[in-house]
Amino acid sequence: MSATVSERTHRWSWSPLTVRLMLAQTAVLAIGLIIVVITAVLVGPRMFHHELVETGHADEALGLVHLEDAFRSVSLTALTIGGLPALYLAGMLTFYLYRTIGRSLASFSAAAGEVAAGNYDVRVTSTGLGPEFDSLASSFNDMAAKLDAVDTTRRQMLADLAHEMRTPLASLKGHLEGIEDGVVQWDERTTSILYAQITRLERLARDIRQLTAAEEGMTHLQLTPQDPSRLAAQAVAAVQQDAAAQDISVTSISTGMEVTPVLVDRERMGQVLGNLLENALRHTPPGGAVTVHTDYAPEAVTVTVTDTGEGISEEHLPHVFERFYRANTGREAHRGGSGLGLAISKSLVEAQGGSLEATSEGPGRGTSFRIRLPHHTPTD
Template sequence: MKYSLKAKLSFSYVMVALISILLISVLTNQFLEKQFREYVQQNQEQKNHTVAVSIRQQYLGEEKWNYAAVESIGINALENGLIIKVTDASGEVIWDAKIHNNGMCQRIIRQMSQNMNTHYPNLKGGYVEKPYPIIVDDKEVGLLNIGYYGPFYLTENDLAFINTLNKLNVAAGLLAMLFALLLGLVMAKRLSTPISRVIDAAQMISRGYFGGRISEKSSTQEICQLTESVNHMAQNLENQEILRKRLTADVAHELRTPLATLRSHLEAMIDGIWQADCDRLQSCHEEIMRITRMVGDLEMLARYDNENLTLNKTQFDLSGLAKQVVQNFESAYVKKGVTLNYSGGEEGIRADKDKMNQVLSNLLSNALKYTPAGGQVDVSVKGTLHTVEVIVKDNGTGIAEDDLPFIYERFYRADKSRTRLTGGSGIGLTITRSIVEAHKGKIEVGSKLNEGSEFRVILPRQADE
């Protein structure tokens, strides 16, 4: 049988509370009983001492006693459960409770024994007598024997007090159990409700509905982290779904144009409208090569996405490579009227030189495409103790803030027009990031619309093999 999370949590809280209350009750009861025993024993000793002092005060000197006062003290002690016997220095009995009222003494002993055996059957107590010498002026003038149930005994009032205390403990335990039950239900609901919402959201995500979000807040840190993770996952899946649909549309668009051109040219030549001369065939060949390059880029990206991408690492000067790539682009920049600047000293690095060439070429190509005539592109290479940075900064059209998270996605271009003047296949930055991450580096971008962009590639000098 399966139970809900709320039921399990409630049961767990109640069981923990019950066990805790039971342990506390048992330990409290044992502690109070121990303390009460010690109190009774101390009180018994205090009573004996008080009786001994009172008896000593009845010695009149010269072996004379106040017999009436001794008898009064003995009767009063008997009523309090103490059976006393007083003798003088010669051993002659001055007063004895058993002689005075032996029947009453026996009843007191039986009553004490019955009370103690009922409540403390394992105590193994019994009637005991304790002697107290009567000392006056450093001279023993007599002996006091006090008999009582030992090691201690409880009067009717003491037993009534213990019973009342036990009842209070039981009542407090029941109230605590009720409070624990209510608290467990409340806490279980507070914990299970957001988890249930997370389950509902996860089920919606599993069915392909990514728009739902969990808006409720929880005071539990772990539940907040769980809801944030589910919301973040839903957001990412929703973004990926949007990108997937856009990727399909972009690929269709990129293939549709050259295929439509090929189809129109071939149909015109088949229908005899155009002659199959070199110019017409050359135009068809260019469109075929365009499709071929796109397929080649996709194959290259698939290889770079593979975790087993092979890097042919060598030690070389990254600044020298960057300077060479800048020189290769100089003519294209001059033709468009964009200024290209370079700065940086020698920076040694161990990496795949060909792939670093491709990274630099992609960044410079993008900067050229999105920087209008009269603009400027700055390339710099600088290093630290463990890393080398390549910075490509332009003052071109820039990238909108909403587009920044997606610029590394396949076929994603911030320029929605997708004309031939604004770019190729749209996977250059995707390949660039794959190469950089394969070298255990990272690529960062900062951009403002109509102000320009800055791409920063950070690479370790000695990448792990």
């Protein structure tokens, strides 16, 4: 559970910043009051005398020295009565304001320390000091939440990666030990097994690198107007030979009133379609079919890869785009995939401003992966 800093903040204490701010504010108020007193006591009477002289009452002015003294005394008394309480109230308000600011800064400082220490569950609450502080608190909480998500993903990915590497490494170690002990013959079969496991590790490393680049926005995209149906046809042509070897038919169809190009990266979109087709072929039995359907609509172009294969149960469907997720672990491990193809595809499609979703009516009823590409330039 996440905790707020204010819930863990101890009794407020004077901070050097608060003291300096209060002293500066009090000095400003005191200097202002002194200036007002000097003006009222010294300058005021002289101005009063000068006005009498200017208006032709010089004789009366000479006899009104006692009035100047009275004016000075009254002004000083009024300023004392009104100024000192005003200075006191201003000091109290300043104390309250800077105490609140100090608490807010202390909470942000404590929260930043928690985040630096690896506690990403920390949150700061609104201090009620205005929209600027509320926006700062919201931004900080968003940052902490994203760091928490990244850290969780990193930990999960490392655990999954270690799990995925365990099988090929164990196979390599077992065969090498068998060769050293003379139990396993160094022949063509053994060589092919070792190369297959090395290839699997290389594919895993490549896919991890691609997925990390896509999710962190580091993939360099060259967005140009492309016809999705043509890209789909090229992807289908690339897998025709493998599909024929598995006795699976692969076709590409296009519907819609008008062929409208969309801004995509040709190479990356081809990679996505290739991943989806390879995934469909792995999960479609001999005699099955895979269809790539491109549909042109006014608001977007959709490319749907549909197979007549195993299908996905309802409980597994929300997780198909997660790293290393396999609905049937025992069988999936021997099919050559790294478990990252769908995650890479989703990240690449989203990087180009589109979306990728999966649907299935259940086990044995096939699966559809639908790419939606809107008619606008993806935002960075």
